[in-house]
Amino acid sequence: MQGPRAALNVRGGRIVGPWLCALMAACALWTLGPWAARAADAVPHARRVLYLSSYHAGLKYSDDIFRGIRDGLGRTGPIDLLVEYMDSKRFSSPEHFRRLYQGYRSKFAGIRFDLVLASDDNALDFLRQHRDDLFPGAPVVFCGANDLTERDIAGYPGFWGISEDLGLRQGLEVGLRLHPDARRLFVVLDRTNTGRKVRQALEGPLSALAGRVEATVLDDLTVDELVLRASSAPPHSVFFFCVFYRDASGAYLDSEDVCARLCAATSAPVYGLLDTSLGRGIVGGLLASPYRQGMAAGRLAARVLAGEDTATLPRVSTVPSRYMFDHAALVRAGVGEDLLPSGSLVVNRPASFYEQYRHAVWWSAGLLVCLLGALLAMGANILQRRRVQQGLSLALGEMRSIFDNSQVGILLLRGDRRIHRANQRAAELFGYADGDEMLGHNMLELHLSRERYREFGDTHYSELARGERIQVEYQLRRRDGESLWMLLSGAAVDQAERPDMSKGVLWMVTDITERKRTEDELAALNLHLEEIVHERTSLLEEQAVQLKTANMRLTELDRMKSAFLSTVSHDLRTPLTSIRGFAQLIRRDFEHFFLPFATDQTLVKKGGRIVENLEIITEEGRRLTRLINDFLDLSKIETGRMDWRDRRLYLPDLVDLAVSSVRGEFNDRPEVELVVECEENLPAVHADGDRILQVMVNLLNNAAKFTERGCVRVRVAAPASNVVRVEVADTGVGVAAADAARIFDKFRQVDQGDTLPHTLKGSGLGLAICREIVAHYRGAIWVESEMGSGSRFFFTLPVADAAPAA
Numbered sequence: 001m002q003g004p005r006a007a008l009n010v011r012g013g014r015i016v017g018p019w020l021c022a023l024m025a026a027c028a029l030w031t032l033g034p035w036a037a038r039a040a041d042a043v044p045h046a047r048r049v050l051y052l053s054s055y056h057a058g059l060k061y062s063d064d065i066f067r068g069i070r071d072g073l074g075r076t077g078p079i080d081l082l083v084e085y086m087d088s089k090r091f092s093s094p095e096h097f098r099r100l101y102q103g104y105r106s107k108f109a110g111i112r113f114d115l116v117l118a119s120d121d122n123a124l125d126f127l128r129q130h131r132d133d134l135f136p137g138a139p140v141v142f143c144g145a146n147d148l149t150e151r152d153i154a155g156y157p158g159f160w161g162i163s164e165d166l167g168l169r170q171g172l173e174v175g176l177r178l179h180p181d182a183r184r185l186f187v188v189l190d191r192t193n194t195g196r197k198v199r200q201a202l203e204g205p206l207s208a209l210a211g212r213v214e215a216t217v218l219d220d221l222t223v224d225e226l227v228l229r230a231s232s233a234p235p236h237s238v239f240f241f242c243v244f245y246r247d248a249s250g251a252y253l254d255s256e257d258v259c260a261r262l263c264a265a266t267s268a269p270v271y272g273l274l275d276t277s278l279g280r281g282i283v284g285g286l287l288a289s290p291y292r293q294g295m296a297a298g299r300l301a302a303r304v305l306a307g308e309d310t311a312t313l314p315r316v317s318t319v320p321s322r323y324m325f326d327h328a329a330l331v332r333a334g335v336g337e338d339l340l341p342s343g344s345l346v347v348n349r350p351a352s353f354y355e356q357y358r359h360a361v362w363w364s365a366g367l368l369v370c371l372l373g374a375l376l377a378m379g380a381n382i383l384q385r386r387r388v389q390q391g392l393s394l395a396l397g398e399m400r401s402i403f404d405n406s407q408v409g410i411l412l413l414r415g416d417r418r419i420h421r422a423n424q425r426a427a428e429l430f431g432y433a434d435g436d437e438m439l440g441h442n443m444l445e446l447h448l449s450r451e452r453y454r455e456f457g458d459t460h461y462s463e464l465a466r467g468e469r470i471q472v473e474y475q476l477r478r479r480d481g482e483s484l485w486m487l488l489s490g491a492a493v494d495q496a497e498r499p500d501m502s503k504g505v506l507w508m509v510t511d512i513t514e515r516k517r518t519e520d521e522l523a524a525l526n527l528h529l530e531e532i533v534h535e536r537t538s539l540l541e542e543q544a545v546q547l548k549t550a551n552m553r554l555t556e557l558d559r560m561k562s563a564f565l566s567t568v569s570h571d572l573r574t575p576l577t578s579i580r581g582f583a584q585l586i587r588r589d590f591e592h593f594f595l596p597f598a599t600d601q602t603l604v605k606k607g608g609r610i611v612e613n614l615e616i617i618t619e620e621g622r623r624l625t626r627l628i629n630d631f632l633d634l635s636k637i638e639t640g641r642m643d644w645r646d647r648r649l650y651l652p653d654l655v656d657l658a659v660s661s662v663r664g665e666f667n668d669r670p671e672v673e674l675v676v677e678c679e680e681n682l683p684a685v686h687a688d689g690d691r692i693l694q695v696m697v698n699l700l701n702n703a704a705k706f707t708e709r710g711c712v713r714v715r716v717a718a719p720a721s722n723v724v725r726v727e728v729a730d731t732g733v734g735v736a737a738a739d740a741a742r743i744f745d746k747f748r749q750v751d752q753g754d755t756l757p758h759t760l761k762g763s764g765l766g767l768a769i770c771r772e773i774v775a776h777y778r779g780a781i782w783v784e785s786e787m788g789s790g791s792r793f794f795f796t797l798p799v800a801d802a803a804p805a806a
Contacts (some may be wrong), residue, residue, distance in 0.1 A: 012681050036544070045116040046078035047305055050135070052127065054120035054144070056087045058254055060276045065119045065144060065294035074297015076305055086120040089245045090252045092193065094681075097126060104134050113138045115301055119294070120144035128156055129721045139304050143297035144290070146197045150315045150700030160304070162296045164288060165318045166273055169205040171286040174272040174323065175238050178335050182238045185215045188226065188262065189242040195219060198242050198273075213238075222247045223258055231268035237268040240284060254263065256280055269333040276326055278347060283333050284325030292319050311472070340417055408636045412493075413434045415502035417443045423509075424555075429486075429511055432480035446476045448483060464492045473512065485516040541753065579617065587614035637772045644776070648800055651716050651724055652678040654689060657716070659695035665704040672707050678716040683799040685724055690775045692797070695781075699728040707732035710790070722799055723779075729792040735785035743783060744771040770795070 007122060051069065062085070073079060086100055116131070116138045118124050129757050131140060142161035153159045176182055181600045187202060189195040199217065206215045218226060226247070230239065244258040256276060261268050263281025271285035278284060282568060296319045304310065323344040329348070330337065336625045337346060388415045409426030413420055422435035435683060447453035456474070463470050469491045477483045489508040492499035595607045619654075655676060685692075696714075703712040710731030718724050735743060746768045774781045774795045785791035 023427055045077075046080045048080045048112070049082070049107075049116040049117060049305075050082045050113045050138075051081060051354060052119075052123045053083070053085045053450065054118075054122035055089045058319070059089065061274065061290050062119070064276060064290035065297075067296025067586075068291040069117060069143075069298040069301075070294075072295040072300075073302050074298070076302040079305075082355040082523060086123060086126070089192065092122075097122075100126070102131055104130075108134060115295060115305055116140045117301055118142040119297070121148075121197070123144055124148075124161070127719075128153070128159075131156075131158075139310070141301040141304060143521070145291040146194070147201060148316060153315060156529060158310075158314050160300055160310070160315055161317075162293050162300070163316050163318050164293060166285045166288050166322065167321045168198070168273075169208070171271065171273060171321075172209065172240060174285055174341060175240060175269070175283075176209070178339055179236075179238050179269060179333075181236050182213055184234055185209065185213045185240065186230075186233065186237060186268075187215065187217045187240045187242065188244060188247050189217070189219050190244045191219055192243070192246050194243050194245070194406045210249075222249050222251075225262070226258070227261050227265045230262050230268070233266050233268050237266075238288070239266065239270040240272075240285075241270055242273045261474070265391055269329075269335075275322075278324055281329065282326065283329040283335065284323070284344075286321045287324045287406070288321045289319070296476050305719050336682075362562045364547075387625045401643055409511075411438075411507040411509060412504055413443065413507065414504045419443070420504060426509055429478075429484070429509060431482075445479075448475060448477055461501070461505075464490060464497060464505055467492070467497050467499055473516075484511060485513045486510065487512045508695070508757075522566050583614050583617040587611055587618070590614070637769070645690070646686055646688050648684045649687055649689050649692065650682065650684050651692070651726060651797075654693050654696060655714055655716055655726070656699055657693055661693075661697050662704060665701065669704065671709040672704065673711045675711060675713045679718060682716060682718055682724055683778075683801075684795045687777050688802040689798060691776075695770045695773050695795060696728075698728065698770050699795075701727055702766070702793075703730040703732065703791075706730065707790075711756055720800075723796045724799060725794060725796045727792060727794050729790065731790040734787045734789050735791050736787050740783050740785060743767055744781065790806070 009203055038772075048558065051066065052063050053066065057063070067640055070081075071337065085105070087096075087648045088096070113135050116127065116135050118140060119142065119692065121144070124145050127135075127140050127142070131173070137158075139158045139160070140156075141702050142159065144162050144164050145161060148161075148163040148167070148570070172185070185205070189198055202217075206217075209215055216227060222400070223244070226244070229569055233239070239262065241259050241262060244253060244255050248251055259270075259272065259277045259282065260280040264292065270282045272282040272287060273285070274280070275287040275289045275291075296317070299312070300317075303532050304475055323341045325335075325337075325340060325344055325346050327346050327349040335345075337424065340346070367587065403421075403423050406423055406425055409429045410421075410423045411426050412421040414420045415558040418440060419438050422432075427435050427438055430438070444450065447456065460470050469489070471487070471489045472487050474486055475483055476486050487510040488503050489510075489779035492501060493503045494500045575781065590607070591611060595611070598604045655678065659676060663674075700712070700714070707730040712731075713727075713729045715727040715729070716724065717727075744767045746765060771781050774797070775796050779797040781793070783791055783793050
């Protein structure tokens with residue numbers, strides 16, 4: 001069922017008559033004159049704000065956003081607004097953004113901005129990457145970001161903004177609902193960054209229309225081909241125009257001009273995505289408003305500049321799109337306004353009676369308003385007086401109830417310090433039956449002595465006479481003579497700067513006797529605790545000296561251990577090399593000169609056993625050599641003697657080398673497939689190629705070792721702008737959850753039971769060395785695995801421009 005619809009007629013003209021404007025201006029000056037005079041004395045310092053637009057001036061989309069930002073900032077105060085256009089619609093290469101970065105770094109060196117405004121994804125992505133470098137500490141407010149959520153800026157503190165929700169599904173639905181006989185749907189967009197994001201967001205809505213209409217996406221045409229395609233569209237077609245800034249030939253275009261040419265070339269109804277296309281021939285639809293997004297961003301920026309608590313501001317909010325339609329296009333498409341969604345805005349509707357005669361209407365309405373205003377003012381004055389009288393009576397009753405039922409004692413003393421009024425609580429504190437019984441008594445009766453009474457008056461009444469409020473802990477006595485500690489809070493009844501003390505003093509009285517007693521007990525306890533703490537502190541200082549000495553000895557022992565391991569490991573490699581070499585020579589000579597002459601079956605069997613034993617000696621020598629090499633590498637890293645030959649590297653090249661190194665492992669396992677996937681245009685890293693290759697080879701060897709069948713997959717990607725990630729995934733036996741956190745420790749080998757033979761076990765140092773190498777470059781390494789389902793090893797390295805000096 002259709003609800004009421006709002007209509008918008010875009011026309012000029014005055015709103016009120018000249019005399020009414022003059023009357024309103026006079027009232028405003030009379031009301032705000034004194035305030036304006038005071039405000040003129042204090043002009044705030046201008047805040048410096050940078051506005052970074054993704055596109056260029058003259059583009060209606062950009063101009064509408066900038067106009068909305070200025071209107072949203074409103075009366076924030078003096079603002080020094082600098083505007084920069086990135087022109088990324090016409091120039092979108094990485095080199096262009098690199099030159100922008102260099103230009104901004106030179107241009108704004110030494111300039112501190114109070115806030116940075118950004119519109120659309122390219123400017124936001126640029127700031128997410130370079131804000132801390134170009135504008136350190138400046139808060140960022142953005143708008144026009146496509147389908148951005150709080151998760152996308154979770155790692156970027158100081159970012160707030162407006163996400164652009166285009167409402168594509170509803171926009172498609174409204175066009176098809178207004179044309180139920182539609183059989184063909186043509187979606188027009190380009191292949192710019194914005195166009196790709198819109199197409200990605202359209203995949204779900206278009207798939208939902210399968211079987212209802214035949215949908216075709218026109219994103220690979222020149223503008224002339226698009227116009228020709230539109231002019232030959234079959235009957236019962238509907239067009240959905242999104243964006244078209246660059247055609248298939250690469251030529252830059254004005255999207256709104258393309259929209260106008262498309263609408264002029266086809267008789268089919270055209271629906272749009274942005275309200276900037278309204279009036280260019282489209283029927284309308286659920287349209288996003290760049291101006292409203294800019295205004296929302298401007299208002300958000302004004303709140304940040306005003307010092308509002310940023311913890312209360314939403315990190316990401318949206319400006320909902322509105323249903324908007326062009327009256328002339330609705331008529332051409334044969335769509336009645338009664339079919340439009342509830343709340344739709346219709347522009348360019350023919351002028352109504354009011355618009356033709358609105359000056360006369362406003363003159364008449366103004367006169368009627370003045371007459372009604374006079375009558376209402378008189379009636380309001382009478383009602384206000386009655387309300388004030390009723391309010392006074394109610395307030396007096398409430399004050400009397402508060403006074404009588406307060407849990408704090410209240411005493412009203414006259415100038416001679418006699419009690420004029422007292423509530424029930426005050427009577428209970430001082431041992432009287434009720435407040436009336438205390439009336440007329442002098443406060444002298446409640447003081448411990450006449451001297452203290454006189455001293456209290458000399459000390460505190462002089463402060464009250466200066467208009468001060470006092471609060472003091474004081475000892476008074478009850479009617480029966482028992483002394484009590486009271487908290488006295490007093491103020492003069494007369495609130496003038498120099499009060500008339502003859503009008504009296506109001507005292508609030510609270511019994512704090514029990515608290516004072518507790519404080520005395522706590523003071524004694526604190527004294528005792530301080531003595532204990534002093535004794536314990538001396539003991540702890542002595543123990544701290546002992547611990548420091550022990551720590552120094554442990555540090556020296558660790559250094560000696562590392563040096564010992566390094567020396568012993570180095571000295572062991574020479575005899576091991578000899579053992580392996582002689583074992584291989586013995587085996588070769590034995591097989592060539594002795595084994596062929598063994599004719600007795602017993603000798604043949606024993607000879608075969610000798611060959612097997614020599615092979616075991618050789619293999620164990622290799623394994624011991626690898627263990628020693630691992631010891632040496634780990635020792636060098638820990639003692640800081642490792643040579644790091646850092647240079648600019650591209651990880652896909654190292655992956656190729658690592659795969660070549662382990663290709664033999666996989667050739668022996670035809671049932672295991674090795675797959676490599678690398679993203680294009682990956683950034684470089686700054687590291688030692690041999691060490692990173694060592695990490696990759698170690699991970700690939702582990703994957704081959706523990707995978708009997710299936711696939712080992714290597715992926716290289718850049719999940720963020722500042723890191724590159726390498727993933728080695730296998731379909732092997734997996735790692736238990738309890739071992740995942742300890743698998744990178746030294747000498748840690750995961751116990752797989754009988755799953756793998758003993759010969760596959762290593763030294764337990766490979767992953768520890770991998771962790772040390774990755775940590776040296778401020779990277780991270782971890783594993784995700786489940787028993788029986790394989791393992792996924794990851795490590796990340798910072799990109800070359802973001803990598804800190806090692």
